[in-house]
Amino acid sequence: MKTFDNDFFAIENFVVSRKVYRYAEHAGGYHICYNVNDAFIPIMGASMVSVLENNQGVPITFHLFTDGYREENAEKIAALARRWRCTCILYKLDMEPFQDFHIKVERFSRITYARLYMPKIVRDYAARYIYLDADTMCVAPLAQLWHTDLAGAAMGAVSERASAVDYRAGFLHLKHGKYFNDGVMLVDILAWEQQHITEKAFSYQCEPRKRFLGQSQDVLNLVFDGANAFLPAGYNVYDGGGYDDGHSIIVHWTGRRKPWQMVMSAFDAQWRRYNALSPWETLTNLFPVKAPENYHDFKYWGYYRKGEGHFWDFLKGMFWYSVLRVRYKINR
Incomplete structure (x- = not known):
């Protein structure tokens, strides 16, 4: 040592x-x-x-x-x-x-x-x-x-x-x-x-x-x-x-999902309220940002929306998950 x-x-x-x-x-x-x-x-x-x-x-x-x-x-x-x-x-x-x-x-x-x-x-x-x-x-x-x-x-x-x-x-x-x-x-x-x-x-x-x-x-x-x-x-x-x-x-927020990336729960929404009260930029996106490195976020978001009964959002999330994952792999 x-x-x-x-x-x-x-x-x-x-x-x-x-x-x-x-x-x-x-x-x-x-x-x-x-x-x-x-x-x-x-x-x-x-x-x-x-x-x-x-x-x-x-x-x-x-x-x-x-x-x-x-x-x-x-x-x-x-x-x-x-x-x-x-x-x-x-x-x-x-x-x-x-x-x-x-x-x-x-x-x-x-x-x-x-x-x-x-x-x-x-x-x-x-x-x-x-x-x-x-x-x-x-x-x-x-x-x-x-x-x-x-x-x-x-x-x-x-x-x-x-x-x-x-x-x-x-x-x-x-x-x-x-x-x-x-x-x-x-x-x-x-x-x-x-x-x-x-x-x-x-x-x-x-x-x-x-x-x-x-x-x-x-x-x-x-x-x-x-x-x-x-x-x-x-x-x-x-x-x-x-x-x-x-x-x-x-x-x-110990996992990959973060409240500044998307809103999927009441705690995520509560974090956004504290963000809005702070002197820093207020985040307004509820949907993940469409960047290749965020492809995991779309899968999380899609399954969450499916659990809430929004099947179309699930398909939307999985579509962007697939597209961005390919872009991410190509760019590596």
Whole structure:
């Protein structure tokens, strides 16, 4: 495993710049973290609005970790902070310290590994924080999650579904046979630091890519190996709320289907409402965009419409699925 010099984890080696947009009327409240590249900042914006709309009256500080951003997006983050009277801290990270982490899927960004380092920065502001993926949506107050007793664990997260746990824990040879999703995490910063979670996670740099099925999620599961706290499923409801039982707190679009691509459910429509409230462009398409790389979306959309009794839409979806799939294969 990789080893490091004593000063490797110094903040000045990781943080290039930070911009603080402080409009919260009171200190305290919840601290919420995201890590995104510039292209995903508008998607994150809808998630941020969902947090604000469902936790009105609570001071919110957002910690937004990026590998770079356009000034236009920074201005919209500032506008969001002004409108909702919250605080947004926008960090640009130096990605050089992350370069030896593997990238499993080409379209993914190495900024995902920022969540491994966040506690060393956020500890200057708070004792704990909630980490959220950009493709999550808060649908109820976060008070119960925020005050969860982790009983000494450094982090709490929701278990993956049983089939995924069996497969992923087996692939990684995890001793305790447990596996969590890192798209929603409650982090106790002091315990994280005392247990040297960041340092242990970074030691997995330079490992061969074939050792992993995922990216930061696999690394964190290897580090914790079941020693984290496991949270109720309602805090990370997979497949865009497909497993909703009426008690969801955070919905997470973990599959290929995303609410900014098409609207197929009430949760998709709710995400669009938060998008419309945000400073970013309001998305109005209900049907997937006809681009070759979106051919999968048309199949999902077609089968969904068929289930709703719209057989003509099913045929329409399958037609475009077939046409765009051929175009995609030809263009590869």
